[in-house]
Amino acid sequence: MTALQPALDITLAAPFPPDFLWGTATAAYQIEGATREDGRLPSIWDQFAATPGKVFDGHTGDVAVDHYHRMPADVALMAQLGVNSYRFSIAWPRVIPTGTGAVNAAGLDFYDRLVDTLLANGIAPLATLYHWDLPLALHERGGWLNRDTAYAYADYAETVGRRLGDRVGWWLTHNEPWCAAYLGYGSGLHAPGLTDMPSAFVAGHHLLLAHGLALPRLRALTQPGTQLGISLNLNPVYTADDLPETQRIAEEVEIFNNRWFLDPIFRGTYPDGLFAQFNAPPPPVQDGDMTLIAAPIDFLGVNYYSRSMVPIHMGTNPVGNGSATVISSEHQTDYTDMGWEIYPPGLYDLLHTLHRDYHPAAVVITENGAAFTDVLDGDGQVHDPRRVDYVRQHIQAMARVIADAMPLKGYFLWSLMDNFEWAEGYNKRFGIVYVDFATQERIIKTSGQWYARFIASQRGTAE
Ligand code: IFM
Numbered sequence: 093m094t095a096l097q098p099a100l101d102i103t104l105a106a107p108f109p110p111d112f113l114w115g116t117a118t119a120a121y122q123i124e125g126a127t128r129e130d131g132r133l134p135s136i137w138d139q140f141a142a143t144p145g146k147v148f149d150g151h152t153g154d155v156a157v158d159h160y161h162r163m164p165a166d167v168a169l170m171a172q173l174g175v176n177s178y179r180f181s182i183a184w185p186r187v188i189p190t191g192t193g194a195v196n197a198a199g200l201d202f203y204d205r206l207v208d209t210l211l212a213n214g215i216a217p218l219a220t221l222y223h224w225d226l227p228l229a230l231h232e233r234g235g236w237l238n239r240d241t242a243y244a245y246a247d248y249a250e251t252v253g254r255r256l257g258d259r260v261g262w263w264l265t266h267n268e269p270w271c272a273a274y275l276g277y278g279s280g281l282h283a284p285g286l287t288d289m290p291s292a293f294v295a296g297h298h299l300l301l302a303h304g305l306a307l308p309r310l311r312a313l314t315q316p317g318t319q320l321g322i323s324l325n326l327n328p329v330y331t332a333d334d335l336p337e338t339q340r341i342a343e344e345v346e347i348f349n350n351r352w353f354l355d356p357i358f359r360g361t362y363p364d365g366l367f368a369q370f371n372a373p374p375p376p377v378q379d380g381d382m383t384l385i386a387a388p389i390d391f392l393g394v395n396y397y398s399r400s401m402v403p404i405h406m407g408t409n410p411v412g413n414g415s416a417t418v419i420s421s422e423h424q425t426d427y428t429d430m431g432w433e434i435y436p437p438g439l440y441d442l443l444h445t446l447h448r449d450y451h452p453a454a455v456v457i458t459e460n461g462a463a464f465t466d467v468l469d470g471d472g473q474v475h476d477p478r479r480v481d482y483v484r485q486h487i488q489a490m491a492r493v494i495a496d497a498m499p500l501k502g503y504f505l506w507s508l509m510d511n512f513e514w515a516e517g518y519n520k521r522f523g524i525v526y527v528d529f530a531t532q533e534r535i536i537k538t539s540g541q542w543y544a545r546f547i548a549s550q551r552g553t554a555e
Contacts, residue, residue, distance in 0.1 A: 107494060113216065113502025114547045115177035116170065116524065117459055119223035119267065121153045122511040124183065126160035130198035133189035135225035136235065136276075137514075140283030151517025157509055157527045160202065167209045169525060169534060170508065173544045174551075177216040179458060179504045180206065181223035181267065184248055191230035192244045200255050207259050218262035218458075218504070220323065221249050221306065222299075224272050224282065224514075231284055236272065236295035239376070242302035249306035253313035261318050264393050264458065265306050268325040269299040270353055281515050289370040297375035300356050304384030322357065323393030323458040326350050328442040329400045342402040344369050349400060358450040360386030391501060392446070393458030396486075397430075399438035428482075429463040429520055436485035443493045443500065454499040460486050461506035463513065463520040466537060474526040479539035483524075487546070505543060509534060 121137045141152040159166055170178055184191065186199030203219075210217045222245065230241050249265070266272070275282035278292030286292075303322055310320055329346045331338050344365070351363040360382040367374050426434045439460070446452060462482040466474050483505060493500050510523035518529050524540035527533070536544075 113177040115504040116508035117179035117504040117506045119181040120183035121225045123159040125156040125158045131196040132186040134228040135185045136231045136283035148517035148519045153512045171213040174547045179218040181220035185227040191227035217260045220264040223267040236298045242298045245302035246305035250309045253310045257314040265303040267323045290372040293375045300385045319390040321389045321391040325395040327400045328438045356385045391454040392452040395459035396439045398432040399435045436489045439489040454501045456502040459506040463522045466521045474537040476537045476539045480542045
C-alpha cells in the first residue's frame with residue numbers, strides 16, 4: 093500500500109455539509125476483468141473490443157484491472173483514501189447472462205460481497221444498473237432497438253433490487269444514456285458500433301423507457317429513503333460571438349447534448365427540433381411512455397468533464413467521447429489527455445442552469461475527472477499536479493454552488509483507478525490510483541493523496 097504524504101496543500105474555502113458524499117466512481121467492464129468466469133457471458137463490449145480496429149491497439153476488458161479478483165484489496169484502498177461512498181456498476185451479463193431468464197447466482201453473489209465489504213468499511217454503495225455492457229444475447233435480438241429490451245432491463249433491475257435493496261441506499265438506473273444511444277448507435281464509436289442517427293433515437297427512447305419501467309420496481313424493493321436517479325453527461329454550451337448563426341447552432345447543440353435526455357426526464361417531452369436536426373423521424377413513443385419516463389427521481393447524477401463552445405473550429409478537440417461539438421481555439425485554456433478543455437466554471441454554470449430550468453430535487457456529481465499522461469517516477473510515486481489542480485478547481489466550483497444553497501449532495505471522482513477507457517483502451521489514465529497494467533500493482537497518485545487529505549480536512553481529521 094502507498095503511504096500517504098503529509099505535506100499537500102488542501103486549503104480550500106469549502107463549506108460542505110457533514111453528510112456530503114465524497115466518493116470515487118468506476119464501471120464494471122472498465123475494471124472487473126474475469127469476463128468468462130463464474131457464468132458471465134459476453135456483452136456488446138466484449139464483442140466490440142474483439143473486433144479489429146474498434147479499440148485502441150486491440151485492447152479489451154478481458155482482464156481490465158482484475159477487480160473481480162482483487163475487490164477486497166480495492167475496497168481497502170478506498171478506505172485508505174477515506175472516501176465515504178463508492179459508485180460502481182453492476183454487470184447485467186454477470187447477473188442474467190443471456191439478458192432474460194435464469195439468474196446467475198455467482199454473479200449476484202459478487203455484488204453482494206462487494207456491498208457488504210463496502211459497508212463494513214463505512215463506505216456507502218451507489219450502484220449503477222447499466223453502464224453500457226448490454227448482454228450480447230439481447231443485442232442479437234435487436235438490443236436497444238428492440239422495445240423488449242426495456243422490459244428485460246426492468247426485470248433485471250428487480251432481480252438486483254431484490255438482492256441488494258436492503259443495503260444499497262443510492263441507485264442509478266443508467267449511466268450516460270446519451271453515450272449508449274449516440275456513440276453506440278449513431279456515431280459507432282462505442283459498442284455495438286452502429287452508424288445510424290434514427291437508430292440512435294430509437295435506442296435512446298428505449299433506454300429512457302427502461303429507466304421509467306425500472307423506477308417503481310426498484311422503489312418497491314428498496315428501503316424508505318433510498319435515493320433513485322439517473323446519470324447524464326452534460327456540458328454547458330457557450331458562444332464565442334453574438335452572430336445569429338452562432339446562436340442558432342448553440343441552440344441545436346444544447347438540444348442534442350443536454351436536452352435530449354433532460355427534457356423527457358423532467359418534462360415528459362422531447363425537445364422541439366431534436367430529430368429534425370438529423371432529418372430523423374421521432375422514435376416510436378407509445379401511450380404512457382413519457383409519463384413513465386418523467387416519474388419523479390430523487391436526484392440527478394451529473395457527469396461533468398468540460399464545456400462546449402460554438403462556433404466549431406476545425407482542427408480542435410472533440411468533447412464528450414467524440415460528441416458533435418468542439419472547443420473554439422480562441423477560448424483554449426488547457427486540455428486533458430482526452431483533448432477536453434479544462435473549464436471548472438462550467439460546472440457552476442451548468443448546475444445553475446439545471447436548477448433554473450429543471451428544478452431537480454437534488455444533484456450528485458456522479459463523475460468528474462481528467463485523463464493525463466501519468467508515469468511512475470524513479471521515486472516510486474506518480475506525480476500528477478495537473479489532476480490535483482483539476483479536482484481542486486472543480487471542488488471550488490461546487491463550493492460556490494453550495495454557498496448558493498443549491499441541493500448538491502455528493503461528488504464522485506472519475507476514477508478510483510486507471511482502467512479500460514472504452515475505445516481508448518488502456519491508453520488514457522483517469523485514476524487517482526495508478527495501475528501498473530502488467531503487474532496490477534496499485535499506487536496512489538499525488539491526486540489521490542490530495543483527495544484523501546481534503547476529505548480528512550472536511551471531517552476535521554487532517555493532521
Ligand atoms: O470512462 C468514462 C465513463 O465510463 C463514463 N463517463 C466518462 C468517462 C471518461 O470518458
